[in-house]
Amino acid sequence: IENIVELxxxxxxxxxxxxxxxxxxxxxxxxxxxxxxHVLHRMGLLVALRSIHLKSAAVGLMITASHNPQDDNGIKLxxxxxxxxxxxxxVYATKLxxxxxNQDVCAMLINIAYxxxxxxxxxxxxYIGRDTxxxxxxxxxxxxxxxxxxxxxxxxxxxxxxxxxxxFVRCYNxxxxxxxxxxxxxxxxxxxxxxxxxxxANLKNYSPxxxxxxxxGVGALKMKDAIIHLEETLVINMHNDDIMNTEKLNYxxxxxxxxxxxxxxxxxxxxxxxxxxxxxxxxxxxVYSFVDENNKFYLLDGDRIATLVAGYIxxxxxxxxxxxxxxxxxxxYSNGNSxxxxxxxxxxxxxxxxxxxxxxxxxxxxxxxxxxxxxxxxGTILFKDAIRELIRNQCSIEVDxxxxxxxxxxxxxxxxxxETVGDAYSDMLIVESVLCERGWSISDWYKTYSDLPxxxxxxxxxxxxxxxxxxxxxxxxxxxxxxxxxxxxxxxYSMGRSFVRPSGxxxxxxIYAEADTQINADKLAVEVATAVY
Ligand code: 16G
Ligand code: ZN
Numbered sequence: 001i002e003n004i005v006e007l008x009x010x011x012x013x014x015x016x017x018x019x020x021x022x023x024x025x026x027x028x029x030x031x032x033x034x035x036x037x038h039v040l041h042r043m044g045l046l047v048a049l050r051s052i053h054l055k056s057a058a059v060g061l062m063i064t065a066s067h068n069p070q071d072d073n074g075i076k077l078x079x080x081x082x083x084x085x086x087x088x089x090x091v092y093a094t095k096l097x098x099x100x101x102n103q104d105v106c107a108m109l110i111n112i113a114y115x116x117x118x119x120x121x122x123x124x125x126x127y128i129g130r131d132t133x134x135x136x137x138x139x140x141x142x143x144x145x146x147x148x149x150x151x152x153x154x155x156x157x158x159x160x161x162x163x164x165x166x167x168f169v170r171c172y173n174x175x176x177x178x179x180x181x182x183x184x185x186x187x188x189x190x191x192x193x194x195x196x197x198x199x200x201a202n203l204k205n206y207s208p209x210x211x212x213x214x215x216x217g218v219g220a221l222k223m224k225d226a227i228i229h230l231e232e233t234l235v236i237n238m239h240n241d242d243i244m245n246t247e248k249l250n251y252x253x254x255x256x257x258x259x260x261x262x263x264x265x266x267x268x269x270x271x272x273x274x275x276x277x278x279x280x281x282x283x284x285x286x287v288y289s290f291v292d293e294n295n296k297f298y299l300l301d302g303d304r305i306a307t308l309v310a311g312y313i314x315x316x317x318x319x320x321x322x323x324x325x326x327x328x329x330x331x332x333y334s335n336g337n338s339x340x341x342x343x344x345x346x347x348x349x350x351x352x353x354x355x356x357x358x359x360x361x362x363x364x365x366x367x368x369x370x371x372x373x374x375x376x377x378x379g380t381i382l383f384k385d386a387i388r389e390l391i392r393n394q395c396s397i398e399v400d401x402x403x404x405x406x407x408x409x410x411x412x413x414x415x416x417x418x419e420t421v422g423d424a425y426s427d428m429l430i431v432e433s434v435l436c437e438r439g440w441s442i443s444d445w446y447k448t449y450s451d452l453p454x455x456x457x458x459x460x461x462x463x464x465x466x467x468x469x470x471x472x473x474x475x476x477x478x479x480x481x482x483x484x485x486x487x488x489x490x491x492x493y494s495m496g497r498s499f500v501r502p503s504g505x506x507x508x509x510x511i512y513a514e515a516d517t518q519i520n521a522d523k524l525a526v527e528v529a530t531a532v533y
């Protein structure tokens with residue numbers, strides 16, 4: 001840091017009004033956009049410093065509040081391989097966001113530089129993107145002011161999806177091996193492998209028609225661009241694509257609405273047995289759904305996608321003759337029957353970790369091929385570098401036709417996957433590939449296993465920090481005695497399971513319950529909620 005006076009005057013442009021205490025949580029910082037200017041400015045400063053620390057590697061800053069309402073906004077910071085910000089720096093982010101006055105911000109930055117032995121000779125490189133929210137442009141200016149305090153190389157990609165920005169960051173830092181940091185490269189990489197695989201696929205009951213619910217956000221905008229690349233493979237009918245009226249963003253539509261309310265998105269006509277795809281406000285989550293001839297609603301959420309993908313990949317490896325360890329990572333929210341199906345039927349090992357993508361992502365790295373999905377529709381597939389190489393090498397020398405075909409298909413799946421983070425577009429291509437390969441309609445997919453009836457509830461408590469969980473959130477350690485109460489309640493229910501955890505994003509405690517019937521799941525949730533009060 002050359003010039004403290006300059007830095008101080010930069011910091012003065014965005015003082016902290018001191019209205020709210022922020023926390024860099026499981027998915028960055030999110031709040032009503034009115035109060036975020038100083039936070040985004042400081043995140044601009046921090047991300048530039050992070051890049052200097054990482055010797056000019058590109059780091060990413062995404063301005064988004066995902067599935068939250070239009071009035072909110074927020075930030076997600078991205079590390080060089082497209083992964084989420086390292087947790088030691090999350091602590092800095094929280095401290096900086098809350099520093100009361102300008103001198104504190106300046107002192108903190110100097111302290112971070114000192115603690116990390118940061119060598120100021122490196123010029124930072126910062127990649128920026130934002131979703132469709134109205135406040136995005138104003139907050140971008142705040143970010144730019146912060147980033148430019150360090151004379152950074154800045155690339156503003158404008159309105160893009162969160163997973164696109166993750167992808168671009170990784171592309172830059174891996175010298176083009178993963179693709180180029182451009183939308184064109186992103187679409188061609190993912191879509192070309194999709195089209196190649198499609199040429200090898202089976203059709204039968206499969207239908208290429210998709211009714212796309214864009215949540216009136218960036219997912220819709222980008223799907224319109226993608227359609228050109230998908231010609232002759234998918235028929236995508238666009239709905240909820242009104243990005244001009246931003247109050248419609250995520251409103252009664254999109255992946256979070258459909259998953260949370262277990263009902264079809266509004267804003268479109270729902271026809272029996274059509275295939276509905278809903279994404280969220282920054283297009284990192286996806287769920288499928290349909291209704292039958294009696295208008296009964298069926299949801300195919302992250303658990304379903306995970307089981308579909310795990311089964312397919314496992315089969316491809318068996319067919320390829322390669323002995324590779326494929327595993328699935330879930331959270332406590334995953335439906336008990338999905339876990340059972342994957343373990344007993346697919347014979348794929350399942351790990352359970354606490355809620356939050358970074359925990360799933362981390363755990364997935366333990367397998368040669370790690371598939372992870374949260375029930376809410378956020379997930380991807382991770383291939384170890386060595387496995388990637390093994391597949392490609394084996395494919396180039398394989399003489400057995402069936403094995404060679406399986407290897408080619410695996411390569412297509414690898415190239416279609418955005419491994420940096422959950423990506424609705426990439427996930428959709430993967431799901432469509434597997435469905436087509438299997439020759440399945442959406443109801444065929446649904447028939448693979450049946451979900452246990454379940455219920456989510458939340459209760460407002462005085463202090464959610466008095467709740468502490470263990471064993472990947474499946475047991476409640478504090479308050480003392482609560483778990484014993486939950487155990488004795490659960491015992492009364494056939495197939496009963498329930499857990500309680502403090503939310504990482506809101507001031508509430510969440511309760512999940514599942515049992516043999518919907519009535520019982522509801523009752524169980526109520527009983528456990530009563531024990532929590
Ligand atoms: C965040 C997480 C999401 C998780 C949710 C749980 C990321 C990118 N996002 O949105 O994965 O499901 O929090 O929220 O990690 P809760 O703690 O309020 O239940
Ligand atoms: Zn999202």
